[in-house]
Amino acid sequence: MTSKVDFLPLIDTVIDQGYAICDNFLTDPELTTLRELLRNQYSEGEFKEAKIGDRFHQTKIKSIRKDEILWLSKGEFPETECFYNEIDRLVETLNRYCFLSINDYEFHFAVYPPGAFYKKHLDQFKTNDGRLMTVICYLNENWDSSFGGELMIYPGDDSKTIAPLPGRLVLFKSDELPHEVLKTNKDRFSITGWLKHKHTPL
C-alpha cells in the first residue's frame, strides 16, 4: 500500500520557496523493503564510488564527494515498484500543474559511510543534462542529530539543514538550489534521482 501523499501542496511549496520536504512519502513497510534491498546490494559489493566530472579529475573527486552509489532502473528490482509508482504520480502532477515536460528520470541508491560528505554543489551541470528536479528520499532506519549527515541547502542568501529522517523526501529545482551533505558519523542511506527532460529527435 502506498501513502498517497497529496503532491499539490508539495509542488506549491517548491514553486514558492524553491524546495519542499515531505515526511511520509513512503510507508514503513515500503521503507523497510527498500532499505533491505539497498543493504543486500551494498554487502554484495554492487555499489561503486560516486564520481563527478571526468576520469582525469579522480584526485579531486574524493575531496568533493565520498558516497557510494548503485544506479537503478525501473523494473530491475520488484522491491522498487512502490517507489517508482509514486514517482510516476509525482511526475504526472508536475507535468499537469506546472506545465513541465518531464519525460525521463534516473535514480540511484547512495550510501554515505561514516566520514563521508558531499561538498556544496548544484545538480544541473553546465553541459545541461536535462535535470529539472532533484528528488531525495532517505532510507535510514532512525536518525539522531548526533549522527550529523544533514543535507544543507542554500535558498537565496539563507541556509537550512535538513535531517535525513526515515521516509523523508526532499524535492527541489536542480539548477537553482546549492546544497551539500555534511559529514556523517553513521552509515546514511538514500535513494536520489533527477526528473529530466530528454530531447528526442523529431
Ligand SMILES: O=C(O)CCC(=O)C(=O)O
Ligand atoms: O543525499 C543528499 O541529501 C543529497 C545528495 C546529493 O546532493 C546528490 O547526490 O547530488
Ligand SMILES: [Fe+2]
Ligand atoms: Fe546534489
